Amino acid sequence: MSTDTGSQTHIDWEEIILRLTAFTYSWTRGKPWFRGEKTTTFLMGKEVEDYVYAAIGKYLDEPEKFDPDKGELLEYLKYNLVRSFVANDLRKKENNQTDDIFAEDNEEDEEDSSSSYSERVLPFTAALFPDDIDYSAIKEFIEKEVQGDKDAENIFLGIYTYGMKRREVIDEFTMTAVAFDNGMRRLNTVINRAAAHFNKNTQTV
Amino acid sequence: MSKKTNQTKSDFVNLFLSTTENDSSSKEAAKAFLASEGVKTDKLISEGLKRVKKMQMLANASRTENEMQAAETVKAEATAWVDNLLASINFSLPELVQKEELFMSFRNVENLSQDDIRNILIRHFTLKLMNKNNNNEK
Numbered sequence: 001m002s003t004d005t006g007s008q009t010h011i012d013w014e015e016i017i018l019r020l021t022a023f024t025y026s027w028t029r030g031k032p033w034f035r036g037e038k039t040t041t042f043l044m045g046k047e048v049e050d051y052v053y054a055a056i057g058k059y060l061d062e063p064e065k066f067d068p069d070k071g072e073l074l075e076y077l078k079y080n081l082v083r084s085f086v087a088n089d090l091r092k093k094e095n096n097q098t099d100d101i102f103a104e105d106n107e108e109d110e111e112d113s114s115s116s117y118s119e120r121v122l123p124f125t126a127a128l129f130p131d132d133i134d135y136s137a138i139k140e141f142i143e144k145e146v147q148g149d150k151d152a153e154n155i156f157l158g159i160y161t162y163g164m165k166r167r168e169v170i171d172e173f174t175m176t177a178v179a180f181d182n183g184m185r186r187l188n189t190v191i192n193r194a195a196a197h198f199n200k201n202t203q204t205v
Numbered sequence: 206m207s208k209k210t211n212q213t214k215s216d217f218v219n220l221f222l223s224t225t226e227n228d229s230s231s232k233e234a235a236k237a238f239l240a241s242e243g244v245k246t247d248k249l250i251s252e253g254l255k256r257v258k259k260m261q262m263l264a265n266a267s268r269t270e271n272e273m274q275a276a277e278t279v280k281a282e283a284t285a286w287v288d289n290l291l292a293s294i295n296f297s298l299p300e301l302v303q304k305e306e307l308f309m310s311f312r313n314v315e316n317l318s319q320d321d322i323r324n325i326l327i328r329h330f331t332l333k334l335m336n337k338n339n340n341n342e343k
Contacts, residue, residue, distance in 0.1 A: 015232045017253035018246065022235035025242050026228035053256055060257075060264040126218045135217045159223045160216055166223070166230060181227065181234070188224045 011073065020055065020077050024048050027082065027125075055081040075117035082124045138194050145190040151175055151183030152190070276335065283330035287323060298322065305329065 028048055055077045059066060066076050139160065146152040151173075158169035170180050228238040236246050290296055301307070307329060317325070 013254055013257045014250050017250060017257070018232050018235040018239070019229040021244070021249060021253075022238045023225055023229035025239065025244070026225040053253075053260070056257060057260050057264075060260050061267070122215065122218060122222060125222055126215055129214060129218055129221075131214070133214075135214050138217060156220070160220045163216070163219060166227060184224065184227045188227075191221065191224060 016056070016074060016077065017052070019074055020052050020081070021049065023078055024052055024081060028085075051081050051084055054084060070115070071117035075121075079117040079120050079124070082121050085124075085128070133198055138198055141194050141197065142187075142190055145193065146187060149183070149186060151179050152187045155180065155183045155187055275338070276331070279334045279338065280327065280331045283334055284327050286330055287326045290326070291319075291323060301326075305333075 025048055058080055059073070059077060066073060070076070142156060142160075146156055154173040154175065155169055158164040158172055164172065166180065169175070170177060175183070227234065229235045239246050239249065290301070307325075
């Protein structure tokens with residue numbers, strides 16, 4: 001993607017634009033989990049693309065803040081983007097469904113943190129998921145729904161139970177990349193069904 | 206595999222993030238996902254590249270402007286420093302040349318006017334302060 005991230009000289013912007021936009025679309029598609037189907041508190045009336053280019057702009061203005069030792073440029077951009085969403089949401093009074101406020105936007109923490117950018121996305125995303133959902137029930141729901149679909153079952157087991165990454169799941173369950181992608185797509189459909197099922201009574205604006 | 210026992214909210218959020226990571230795991234995966242969402246990827250790329258290029262130009266212009274402003278501030282500081290130095294009754298140019306390792310011959314110094322000496326010293330101390338500031342930023 002980039003061979004010299006510090007100088008911005010060899011960055012494949014086409015790849016960055018495609019992957020960062022896809023990530024953002026996919027991330028925001030999970031909004032039923034956050035505050036109900038209709039909520040837009042984290043978008044603040046803007047389009048998804050506005051956040052993508054705001055994250056890129058932040059990097060272009062202060063490239064020295066990006067530390068290649070903590071991950072790839074794309075991970076840094078994803079992290080900044082998610083932080084913007086969470087910062088927007090935390091400023092809204094309807095944010096009373098999570099205790100994960102430790103992920104609050106804080107420039108000083110960002111400077112001091114030694115964790116990788118990809119690790120930092122998790123707590124920021126968790127801050128938008130309500131605490132009062134029964135996550136064990138969701139697990140059972142998904143397990144039941146994927147039963148009989150071997151690849152989806154293995155992917156769910158690998159990621160959810162063992163915290164594996166894509167490559168690890170493929171290696172552990174000896175499946176092809178295509179089988180993983182197709183299985184993941186089916187698992188995603190089940191996750192979306194779970195979102196609708198468990199949030200039907202809590203969809204607030 | 207070491208089995209985790211606590212299947213908590215963070216496990217679920219991790220699963221959710223895995224789906225978003227998969228949708229953006231490569232250029233091809235991102236293209237396919239965006240197309241399934243109704244996004245025209247060719248347009249997204251062409252307009253996006255133009256937007257990034259414009260942002261890069263603006264960022265570079267802003268950086269150049271900041272550097273020029275910083276240089277002006279430093280030059281003013283150096284000028285004040287040199288004027289104070291030249292006004293001091295203890296000022297000795299040969300001593301300063303030695304101390305600051307200024308490479309100019311005494312024959313040349315003798316031929317220089319007060320304004321020439323002042324300008325040489327301002328340039329020298331401006332560069333010295335800028336180097337010092339740059340080193341402090343690193």
